[in-house]
Amino acid sequence: MTMSLPLIKNYIDGEWVESDSTTFGDVTNPAKGEKIATVAYGTAADVDRAVTAAREAFGHWRETPPLSRARYLFRLKDAFEENFEEIAETLTTEHGKAIDEARGEVRRMIENVEHATGVTTLMSGYTLEDIAKNIDCYGHRQPMGVFGCIAPYNFPAMVPWWFLPYAVVTGNTFVLKPSEQVPMTQTRIMEIVDEVGFPEGVINMVHGSRDVVNAMLDHPDIQGISFVGSTPTARHIYRQCGVTGKRVQSLGGAKNIVAVMPDADLDQGMPSLLTSFYGCSGQRCLSGSVLVPVGDIADRLVAQFTAASRTVRLGDGLDEQTFMGPLISAAHRERVLGYIEKGIAEGADLVLDGRDMQVDGYPGGFFVGPTVFDHVTPDMTIAKEEIFGPVVSIVRAADMDAVVDLINTREFANAACIYTASGAAAREFKYRVKPAMVGVNIGIAAPMSFFPFGGAGNSMFGDIKGHGQESFLFYTDMKVVIERWY
Ligand code: NAD
Numbered sequence: 001m002t003m004s005l006p007l008i009k010n011y012i013d014g015e016w017v018e019s020d021s022t023t024f025g026d027v028t029n030p031a032k033g034e035k036i037a038t039v040a041y042g043t044a045a046d047v048d049r050a051v052t053a054a055r056e057a058f059g060h061w062r063e064t065p066p067l068s069r070a071r072y073l074f075r076l077k078d079a080f081e082e083n084f085e086e087i088a089e090t091l092t093t094e095h096g097k098a099i100d101e102a103r104g105e106v107r108r109m110i111e112n113v114e115h116a117t118g119v120t121t122l123m124s125g126y127t128l129e130d131i132a133k134n135i136d137c138y139g140h141r142q143p144m145g146v147f148g149c150i151a152p153y154n155f156p157a158m159v160p161w162w163f164l165p166y167a168v169v170t171g172n173t174f175v176l177k178p179s180e181q182v183p184m185t186q187t188r189i190m191e192i193v194d195e196v197g198f199p200e201g202v203i204n205m206v207h208g209s210r211d212v213v214n215a216m217l218d219h220p221d222i223q224g225i226s227f228v229g230s231t232p233t234a235r236h237i238y239r240q241c242g243v244t245g246k247r248v249q250s251l252g253g254a255k256n257i258v259a260v261m262p263d264a265d266l267d268q269g270m271p272s273l274l275t276s277f278y279g280c281s282g283q284r285c286l287s288g289s290v291l292v293p294v295g296d297i298a299d300r301l302v303a304q305f306t307a308a309s310r311t312v313r314l315g316d317g318l319d320e321q322t323f324m325g326p327l328i329s330a331a332h333r334e335r336v337l338g339y340i341e342k343g344i345a346e347g348a349d350l351v352l353d354g355r356d357m358q359v360d361g362y363p364g365g366f367f368v369g370p371t372v373f374d375h376v377t378p379d380m381t382i383a384k385e386e387i388f389g390p391v392v393s394i395v396r397a398a399d400m401d402a403v404v405d406l407i408n409t410r411e412f413a414n415a416a417c418i419y420t421a422s423g424a425a426a427r428e429f430k431y432r433v434k435p436a437m438v439g440v441n442i443g444i445a446a447p448m449s450f451f452p453f454g455g456a457g458n459s460m461f462g463d464i465k466g467h468g469q470e471s472f473l474f475y476t477d478m479k480v481v482i483e484r485w486y
Contacts, residue, residue, distance in 0.1 A: 014200030033364030057201030143171030276443025413457030
């Protein structure tokens, strides 16, 4: 551990506390490849401290009227707006994404706070008189206790807030574990939570890696887990929550296909296609990964898309001119480069090579430039596995049937997009594809806070998705009362 770097602390019971862990990790500025902070990899004891605080806070928090709970969120929204730019800058510094993308992410985070304030309507139950002679029945939704969230690295601000506002506004208390690769953003956010003055123990945060996760999964006082990350981890979370009897929503990885029909307007579509494949350097669960020209548009699309890809400006995310920042880490860069090698070895046609892309003044950054493979076949590794980088695999398809078949035979089913001028083609696509988030002339099919977020297939385990009205179901249990008075 380098002592001069800041040590990230846990936030438990309204206090900033150090873990007694002896295992530490580095937080890095990926544009520079420099360490900027140290994070302790917490222990089961840290988790138990946080859960105990959350369990004790639950007693009075659940008795706080829903509207009063919502008022904390109104104050939090204002505080987030005041600190908007600083949160975005912290995010870009430790994650690398372009500052405008960071701003977009913080905006989406705040929208969940806004949506959750609708608790007085959205948490309501229902009632029916006279279900039998002189007997009435009603169901109301009750909070359950302590909920936990385990988050990925690619949206350090937003993803935990797909869950936290809904859990807390419905009267539960919360333990968050951010990704150990990007712990600084939520640390800044928790400072704001602390300033807003939530009662102690309602919102807690424990940093760390798999030991923290596994302690959360095993903890008997955690009622449910909201997870977002890669599919192998999502599967582990889902399975273990089954073993320990917790509610679970477990969102996994993706390999999204973007189809471009022969009638698509490429000039109109190109900006959102570029954002789809290269935004966040391809490190989005909604990123396009496989580009599918349908029919005779193929040569035109490949030429135009590749030319546009050459204009993507790589750089430090804090530079307002940057379109695409670095990847998260040296290890992830190596992984993405490995996929490019594999694409070449398996016979795909590398038409744009981003491997040696340099950024002036940033020799240590984890950059990979836009990379395009043409003539990829569905059985190649780069058409099947999640690369999570700016690598585009073009699989040419003859018709709609071939596109739908390609999409519906992938392991992942997070999102799928179609570019077309035909309502009939769009309708057929929406109707037939398996992925649960669909874009029509939209390259990133991201539901906003008031709609559910989550995929199908191996992209999501569990049935209730993130945010949307469904959140109020996930974080509450319906108690039904059947009542007769003499
Ligand atoms: P990851 O699975 O490596 O890590 C996610 C979280 O799980 C982290 O907090 C990490 O500490 C923990 N973790 C990792 N391995 C673990 C293990 N073996 N046991 C217990 N805990 C473990 O994911 P990541 O690399 O941080 O994030 C990228 C992945 O997340 C991609 O696959 C991406 O598609 C996915 N993602 C999905 C969505 C969605 O909505 N479906 C959204 C964002 C990201």
